[in-house]
Amino acid sequence: MEQDEILLDAEERMEKAVDHFASSLTGIRTGRANPGLVDSIKVDYYGSPTPLKQIANVSVPEPQQIMIRPFDVTSLDEIAKAIQNSDLGMAPNNDGRVVRLNVPPLSTERRTQLVGRVKELAEEARVSIRNIRRDANKHADQAEKDKSMSEDDREQTKEKVQELTKKYEGTVNKDAEAKEKEVMNE
Incomplete structure (x- = not known):
């Protein structure tokens, strides 16, 4: 060379x-909502682990909240399950259309x-x-x-x-x- x-x-x-x-x-939390917090989450989508951002739109409507709107509503339960199994330490709220994550203060x-x-x-x-x-x-x-x-x-x-x-x-x-x-x- x-x-x-x-x-x-x-x-x-x-x-x-x-x-x-x-x-x-x-992917490291700072106490403020950031779409990057859920980038590493993989969802079991039709039997294969799929990055969350490939099957849903992730947004931050409020400083302390992340909203995940899936392209396919049938995947809501799988998304919620993947978030619970991750090490984020946040509980997903599933309202039937979107999953909301409230980011607690650290x-x-x-x-x-x-x-x-x-x-x-x-x-x-x-x-x-x-x-x-x-x-x-x-x-x-x-x-x-x-x-x-x-x-x-x-x-x-x-x-x-x-x-x-x-x-x-x-x-x-x-x-x-x-x-x-x-x-x-x-």
């Missing part, structure tokens, strides 16, 4: 790791647990970024052994990979800090 290929591959993979982390954060203990979860997700993202750095450095070392890259180019590549690592770890840290503040201040 050439220097540009190694750097491009590392940057793309680090970007994906940060995007995955950001999408994981949307207790201090629950906020602390959620901040801990944010920290876990951030650490997973940082580990992923570091693994990508390790892989890129291995490619650079291999390229030097294969004589397709000089020793100076290998060192320069490793420095640039380290810069990318710092950049993306910084993004993860900043996003995690913002989410922690959001969870604690709501």
Whole structure:
């Protein structure tokens, strides 16, 4: 692999790791209703687990309420069951046409647990970024052994990979800090 290929591959993979982390954060409650809270829920729809957003319209009519309007009204009971079985900690209200979720205010203990979860997700993202750095450095070392890259180019590549690592770890840290503040201040 050439220097540009190694750097491009590392940057793309680090970007994906940060995007995955950001999408994981949307599923963490902050005491305010957010359609992202139900994104990870899978509903048993005609025998196959289907993401909720593929079979229903999810909206937030009020700051403390999520409304789920299924495209097929017969799936209401399955949606309610999937929400009860999830780790959301909310009881669905099924009125025959829509499912409503009232988002209760968070207790201090629950906020602390959620901040801990944010920290876990951030650490997973940082580990992923570091693994990508390790892989890129291995490619650079291999390229030097294969004589397709000089020793100076290998060192320069490793420095640039380290810069990318710092950049993306910084993004993860900043996003995690913002989410922690959001969870604690709501």
